[in-house]
Amino acid sequence: MVIKDKKFVKYITQEDINKKVKSLARKINSDYKEKRPLFIAILNGSFMFAADLLKEVKIECEISFVKVASYEDMESSGNVKQLIGLNENIFKKDVVILEDIIDTGRTISKIQEEFHSLGATSVEVITLLQKPKSKDAGIELKYVGFDIPDKFVVGYGLDYDGIGRNTKDIFQLKD
Numbered sequence: 418m419v420i421k422d423k424k425f426v427k428y429i430t431q432e433d434i435n436k437k438v439k440s441l442a443r444k445i446n447s448d449y450k451e452k453r454p455l456f457i458a459i460l461n462g463s464f465m466f467a468a469d470l471l472k473e474v475k476i477e478c479e480i481s482f483v484k485v486a487s488y489e490d491m492e493s494s495g496n497v498k499q500l501i502g503l504n505e506n507i508f509k510k511d512v513v514i515l516e517d518i519i520d521t522g523r524t525i526s527k528i529q530e531e532f533h534s535l536g537a538t539s540v541e542v543i544t545l546l547q548k549p550k551s552k553d554a555g556i557e558l559k560y561v562g563f564d565i566p567d568k569f570v571v572g573y574g575l576d577y578d579g580i581g582r583n584t585k586d587i588f589q590l591k592d
Contacts, residue, residue, distance in 0.1 A: 425588035442473030462517035508536035522551030
């Protein structure tokens, strides 16, 4: 697949994504069976992952969305700029953030800090993809779909300059 001037090769298939999503949902259903979590999907990238995951979540829950931006071209800038704020009161709620990819970990750390400061009882993160830089930065996540190398990926909600979100598979930048 070619997007603008970049060539991408298939990296994770729709079938593998679906299996991982169902596995993550089973863990959530088990871990939160006695709770009523508030899922907060980070837009735009997580929309496909969030929709597929939440269809498999069988427990009572609330769902909301927040939009933040930290990417410039193909690099995470780490500068969190909230574009659409949180409308729900998260005080004393178990918050579960749904994210497409954790790159450096700076963005998700800032979001977690914000939610803790608003009085959330707990804040967990579910991400479909995690890159090594976030682990190097000390970001430890309980729910990770795939650990991937430090290469740019598109598809299944992830984009390159707004293009590529609508594919069912995930593609990796070709060397």
